[in-house]
Amino acid sequence: MIRQNLERVHERMAESALRAGRQPAAVRLVAVSKTFPAEDVLAAWECGQRDFGENRPQQALDKIARVNEALGEQHPIWHMIGHIQSRQAKWVAAHYDWVHSVNRQKIAQRLSRKAAAAGQELPVLLECNVSGEESKYGYQLSNWERSEVVREQFFQEVAQILALPALRVAGLMTMAPWVTDPETVRPVFVSLRGLRELLRERFPAVAWAELSMGMTDDFEVAVEEGATLVRVGRAIFGERGKDW
Numbered sequence: 001m002i003r004q005n006l007e008r009v010h011e012r013m014a015e016s017a018l019r020a021g022r023q024p025a026a027v028r029l030v031a032v033s034k035t036f037p038a039e040d041v042l043a044a045w046e047c048g049q050r051d052f053g054e055n056r057p058q059q060a061l062d063k064i065a066r067v068n069e070a071l072g073e074q075h076p077i078w079h080m081i082g083h084i085q086s087r088q089a090k091w092v093a094a095h096y097d098w099v100h101s102v103n104r105q106k107i108a109q110r111l112s113r114k115a116a117a118a119g120q121e122l123p124v125l126l127e128c129n130v131s132g133e134e135s136k137y138g139y140q141l142s143n144w145e146r147s148e149v150v151r152e153q154f155f156q157e158v159a160q161i162l163a164l165p166a167l168r169v170a171g172l173m174t175m176a177p178w179v180t181d182p183e184t185v186r187p188v189f190v191s192l193r194g195l196r197e198l199l200r201e202r203f204p205a206v207a208w209a210e211l212s213m214g215m216t217d218d219f220e221v222a223v224e225e226g227a228t229l230v231r232v233g234r235a236i237f238g239e240r241g242k243d244w
């Protein structure tokens with residue numbers, strides 16, 4: 001099942017990329033394995049899947065340890081995609097290879113400090129709330145196109161994060177609101193891409209290469225609008241339990 005699902009998701013990603021005149025190889029699939037066991041991660045690994053996403057820093061540590069141990073020398077690229085509490089920064093820096101959810105100064109500082117102590121550089125994305133949905137974490141940027149104040153405040157935050165020694169800021173991440181028709185959230189993805197253009201002008205020394213956007217219900221639209229990382233769980237591993 002996981003094999004067929006992965007194949008189907010890759011096909012749909014490639015079709016979306018081609019529709020938008022993009023190279024399919026420019027989009028990476030992060031398989032979101034939250035709530036699913038280590039066995040499912042290993043099954044996906046057997047199919048060639050290398051990037052995995054988890055959203056609860058601590059709960060996933062056992063799974064990560066089991067998977068890494070089972071694979072010996074090699075191991076997956078683990079992406080932290082969920083909200084990080086301050087006290088969790090040490091685990092995140094120690095066990096994850098990418099962080100998509102840098103959404104405030106304090107967490108950026110802690111991650112940088114931990115990564116520096118370990119002699120590592122941690123690739124991170126800045127989590128941006130461009131839809132204005134209140135339940136979502138991230139820099140509040142729903143007004144960025146209209147409000148210079150919002151833009152300038154964000155630039156200041158970004159400048160401080162760029163000054164941290166052990167983080168490599170690679171781009172932006174967003175979560176679109178949940179809707180039945182994915183076309184509805186296209187403007188959210190367009191907005192994140194626009195924000196990236198602005199950051200490229202303002203901070204040209206940074207490549208801003210990555211846009212992490214798109215999940216099971218909307219990844220095709222996200223790829224059409226420039227996603228370089230899509231975070232897909234259910235379409236690969238199946239439905240999660242009800243309390244998710």
Ligand SMILES: *Cc1c(COP(=O)(O)O)cnc(C)c1O
Nearest residue numbers: 032055081215216231232233234
């Ligand atoms: C759970 C989750 C996903 C994947 O969602 P699916 O609907 O299972 O594809 C993507 N991003 C984040 C931040 C998540 O928490």
